[in-house]
Amino acid sequence: MNVFPELSPSLRTIMTPGPVEVDPRVLRAMSYPILGQFDPEFTNLMNNTMAMLRQLFQTSNQWAYPVDGTSRSGIEAVLTALIEPGDRVLVPIYGRFGHLLVEIAERCGAEVSIIETTWGEVFDPQTVIDEMHKVKPHLVAMVHGETSTGRVQPLADIGRACREADVLFAVDAVATIGGVPVETDAWFIDAVIGGTQKCISVPSGMAPISYNERAERKILSRKRVERGLRSGQQEKVEGFRIQSNYLDLSQLQDYWSPARLNHHTEMTSMLYGLHEGLRILLAEGLEARFARHLLHEEALVAGLQAMELPLYGNPACKLPVVTCIEIPDGIDGESVRAMLLERFSIEIASSFGPLKGKIWRIGTMGYSCNRKNVLHLLGALEAVLLRHGLKLPAGAGVQAALDVYDKHERIA
Numbered sequence: 061m062n063v064f065p066e067l068s069p070s071l072r073t074i075m076t077p078g079p080v081e082v083d084p085r086v087l088r089a090m091s092y093p094i095l096g097q098f099d100p101e102f103t104n105l106m107n108n109t110m111a112m113l114r115q116l117f118q119t120s121n122q123w124a125y126p127v128d129g130t131s132r133s134g135i136e137a138v139l140t141a142l143i144e145p146g147d148r149v150l151v152p153i154y155g156r157f158g159h160l161l162v163e164i165a166e167r168c169g170a171e172v173s174i175i176e177t178t179w180g181e182v183f184d185p186q187t188v189i190d191e192m193h194k195v196k197p198h199l200v201a202m203v204h205g206e207t208s209t210g211r212v213q214p215l216a217d218i219g220r221a222c223r224e225a226d227v228l229f230a231v232d233a234v235a236t237i238g239g240v241p242v243e244t245d246a247w248f249i250d251a252v253i254g255g256t257q258k259c260i261s262v263p264s265g266m267a268p269i270s271y272n273e274r275a276e277r278k279i280l281s282r283k284r285v286e287r288g289l290r291s292g293q294q295e296k297v298e299g300f301r302i303q304s305n306y307l308d309l310s311q312l313q314d315y316w317s318p319a320r321l322n323h324h325t326e327m328t329s330m331l332y333g334l335h336e337g338l339r340i341l342l343a344e345g346l347e348a349r350f351a352r353h354l355l356h357e358e359a360l361v362a363g364l365q366a367m368e369l370p371l372y373g374n375p376a377c378k379l380p381v382v383t384c385i386e387i388p389d390g391i392d393g394e395s396v397r398a399m400l401l402e403r404f405s406i407e408i409a410s411s412f413g414p415l416k417g418k419i420w421r422i423g424t425m426g427y428s429c430n431r432k433n434v435l436h437l438l439g440a441l442e443a444v445l446l447r448h449g450l451k452l453p454a455g456a457g458v459q460a461a462l463d464v465y466d467k468h469e470r471i472a
């Protein structure tokens with residue numbers, strides 16, 4: 061009989077756009093004893109998690125709860141709930157995750173219209189608004205922070221225009237929530253999806269979502285039709301029931317409501333982790349947390365620029381939590397990544413689609429976003445690039461980052 065080795069993962073410095081390092085307090089919370097799903101203690105935990113999610117999403121929505129599954133499950137739950145076959149959906153695409161929205165919307169039977177802009181850029185909001193007036197969709201679905209290109213799309217004007225035109229507005233804020241402001245109510249977002257394993261820094265496995273009454277009306281109208289049919293009434297079918305059982309938001313919200321109608325069995329240990337992660341995040345404070353992400357971005361960027369490494373993309377719309385570097389000519393990007401991992405135990409990310417082999421992506425998210433990691437990475441990257449024969453001003457990267465930290469400490 062085979063005896064498999066005991067699990068002993070290496071201690072990595074993770075500087076990717078997710079999954080990122082996790083606060084030991086979250087890992088500890090995930091090892092606590094199991095509670096039954098209808099135990100009043102567990103109910104209390106669910107309620108507190110919802111209250112914390114409302115603060116995180118900056119919303120007064122009643123509905124703010126996690127969907128069980130990775131962030132993609134939240135996206136799929138929201139789109140599956142808000143799109144009925146034949147609905148018109150507009151998806152503005154500026155990177156890989158825009159294509160994911162299209163793919164899911166198509167599976168929901170939507171008539172999808174897309175507009176695309178060059179990767180490395182975002183949309184002028186007016187372009188999206190004009191297209192929305194032209195297409196007259198039921199729903200506009202769009203990404204807030206594109207991890208594939210390291211860009212962030214301003215959403216407030218688009219949200220306001222959608223609200224004025226009575227169009228639903230759904231946003232993938234998986235990469236930004238907890239690291240960059242996401243103002244659900246102020247930006248008129250009807251449904252928003254977050255991710256745990258990025259700036260919230262909780263392991264992958266849940267997708268916090270929030271939606272308002274406009275979104276809920278759409279969801280419940282579909283449910284009503286189904287109930288009518290079940291009871292054998294001769295009701296005219298004017299809607300389609302949500303095709304997924306697991307991701308049916310009308311059932312999930314009943315489960316998260318005071319009625320606690322059983323749907324699935326809540327992921328006990330994941331919820332402990334999310335609860336602790338949110339508690340830590342809110343104790344730090346949203347504003348302080350956003351400022352921390354900006355500080356380490358500034359230090360990282362200063363270091364990379366001092367090393368004369370060109371950054372990818374339009375700096376005016378740079379996503380603070382993802383920094384993309386153009387791989388210098390003659391350098392094998394994968395070999396550099398492999399040496400960083402093997403020699404320094406640091407992981408940075410490669411890239412997808414048209415950018416494959418062209419850029420590296422460095423994440424500064426959540427618990428991974430700290431001075432130790434930034435300085436460690438800059439020093440290691442310099443050593444690895446020198447080892448690969450690249451000529452660069454030795455020592456300059458770490459010094460430039462230290463200058464940024466010194467400057468901020470003087471200010472503080």
Ligand SMILES: *Cc1c(COP(=O)(O)O)cnc(C)c1O
Pocket residue numbers: 077078130131132133157203205206207232233234235255257264
């Ligand atoms: C990471 C990411 C996703 C997918 O998240 P999973 O947890 O892997 O399902 C979706 N959208 C964006 C913008 C992301 O960065």
